[in-house]
Amino acid sequence: MLRRRPILGAPVAHGASQELKRTIGVFQLTMFGVGATVGTGIFFVLSEAVPEAGPAVLLSFVLAGIAAGLAAICYAEMASAVPVSGSTYSYAYTTLGEFVAMGVAACLLLEYGVSTAAVAVGWSQYLNKLLQNLFGVSLPHAITAAPWDTDPGIVNLPAIVLVVMCMLLLIRGASESAKANTIMVMIKLGVLAMFSVIAFTGFTTDHFANFAPMGGAAVGLAAGTIFFSYIGLDAVSTAGDEVKDPQKTMPRAIIAALLIVTAVYLLVTFAALGAQDWTGFEGQEAGLAQILDDVTGLSLWSTVLAAGAVVSIFSVTLVTMYGQTRILFAMGRDGLLPSMFAKVNPKSMTPVNNTIVVAIVVSVLAGFIPLDKLADMVSIGTLTAFIVVSLGVIILRRREPDLPRGFKVPLYPITPILSIVACGYILYSLHWYTWIAFGGWVIVVWAFYLFWGRHHSALNDGGDGVIASAAAGIDDVQIVTPPPDAP
Template sequence: MSSLLRRKPIGDIAALESDHGGTQLKRSMNTFQLTCIGVGSTVGTGIFFIFSNAVPLAGPAVIFSFILAAITAGLTALCYAELASSIPASGSTYTYAYTILGEFVALLVGACLILEYGVSTAAVSVLWSQYLNDLLNRLFGFQIPDVLSHAPGDGLGFGINVPAIVLVALCALLLIRGTSESARVNAIMVVTKIGVLAMFAVIAFFGFDISNLEPFAPFGVAGIGAASGMIFFTFIGLDAVSTAGEEVENPKKTLPIALITALIVVTVIYLVVTFAAIGAQKYTEFEGQEAGLSEILQNVTGSEWPSIILSAGAVVSIFSVTLVTLYGQTRVLFAMSRDGMIPEIFSDVSPKTLSPIPNTILVAIVVALMAGLLPLDFLADLVSMGTLVAFTVVSAGVIILRRREPNLERGFRVPLYPVLPVLSILACLYLISTLHWETWLLFAIWLALTTVLYFTYSRHHSRLNV
């Protein structure tokens, strides 16, 4: 029992981070780059994919599904901002849980993050393959054969999604070169994607038809809630910001600003593009669409060029999402390895680039296999479950840490405490309740395997096992 509850001392985090030979990360990111990390890992999954799944559940009222998900994410972002400014270390929610709730809970949270980032990276890689095919078809009149661009679960007897595997490999190579280089490339791609989505919104509003919003909520409140649970995985970027706690300059100030700014930018983009999309196309036409936003532009303008630009922007956009989610995955594993929860190979850092190269290679191999062999609809709800559990832990952590460490230096404090953290917890639990039972079952199996890992390996190799 004592090992289950032992906590990593907040005051010793800096010492622990530099004590395990050669595992110190380089502080090289500024506020703008970190904000782009958040925007880059968020905008892309929701806008370029989720409509074909969420709109059939909620109809035009999907706009309220996005608002509900954004409110939940906003409440959690404030909690993240406080913890990130108080404990500016790598590992995000895992590290917060280790210092606040104890070792066993921390490992379970780490497992949630691994699920969240790993599955999300695979999911958006599959989506990239769809838009790449759309772009190739519009530009050159051909597509990659289905057997080489779809997983077996997509209706084929046999197949492998080669473009998705290639994308993961390219992102891994970029991360191996170093964090600062990856951050600069990501910032360029984020600016590009915002410009492309602004173009979509302007053109789509020219095709806006008020009759497309009728009936507004054909599936009632239940449909809005179900769509919100699915949509929530698109807010994973908020967590990705906090995984960079050890690699940003002046983290106590930079982390809160980047978190809140990224949330505002993302929410505005989502709502504007969603309203434009459901006004330009009847909700019954969204189901089953691949590269749906390109099709909307094609129908509105009757011309190919806006769709070509949109698909090209999606290819760039989803590349940046994959890059950031893969980055987040490696940093969580890095923190867990440094604490002894998983093997040391995940915290080995290159002396030249100060990035965890073996970790990145291993993660890329596993994620590439998932992206190449698993269908997209299998992956989305699992991401939402992992994200929502992590967000719940963060909100609870703020309350516990306020009581336990009232004098701890905090770069940011959640306003209206404790009301907002409690509302955040309740909102996350509500969205969790909307997920399918199959997701609950798979999640339970994942946590059971993590429990086995703790009692057979982690408990004995923990840095606190002295």
């Protein structure tokens, strides 16, 4: 359970594809990070986080941004030292061993699966707002709300439709997905810039008078709710096998995405809080569009913003689904999941099987679970993954100091230690029931590993009768056991 995956020349499980096609450059990868991040925390998590902390949610964004920034710097070093798909799972496998890697995989699968569902639920809200503004009609409540929502429906059908559209684009190819995402991100940033300019016309400092109505502890709680929106920084590192010159490209993209995301979050949140009293955010659907309605008295600008949100939240769903499929691919290639998860279509060079599986699971979550039950579950997975990466930097520096690195963490070891402390503080602030649900999920994944995964690991040296060499490019070699009477 403590065996580690080699950084170079790791064995590949029987029946799994060895690698994906390298087509993504620095700009497209940066847009992956921005695309998966800007949108979730801004377009609809404000309605969850602002009621928890009031105007002090600005400090929550700063706290989450500091923790994410410290972790992002650690990600940059790990991505340059271990430039493979699988993100934190692969880093943990290389530094902490197979058992810990499966626990991290549980965090990542929870993080990506639930965040994709949460984003799809928010997309449904903005789609409804757009239809109201353009045609004066709304989709029936029965098909836009989950059964366990505050105002229950039957199923959130638009959320499921979004997941299916993303699935079809991902199956088509990584390069096509990256290009589509880049276009959507540029639209998103333009729309948010428009929102900020208009919201500042209705800005009043009175909205900040009662700055921290819930007290200081609420700042950490809201930071935990917000933190799932920083998942995009992890999503960059899931693309290791599809990036050109990954040792240089991945650190640059991670840091560039962090700077863009933090600046946009703070600008839009400040503008929104200045334009609307914090008490108005609770339960508000399509909140930014509603703020523009109230500030201008016209539906035109909120229609533009709702249209931009519909397009841009599509990009968040696309990238988070992409990230989860690549983690499953890495696990299948390592033999810790069935090899069907690491089968690559020879034409599109994409893992079609696991893309379909992810789409089915996420559709169920998005269609039947309300948004407020999803956000905290994503944060706990993201924070745990960030802590593991920071710890991995320290371990790899000590164990393999001469390993080539395209980027090194500044102020080592202070930076990774601060990252661990900051993420740990936010974890401590989360609700107790989030911990129980999270712990139960990790136990399920570890049980699967103990009963199945460890027996099929590619590190078993032919435990399934086959060794595939990734390093030498040798075809599968059958291991033949000699008869007992052989010399």
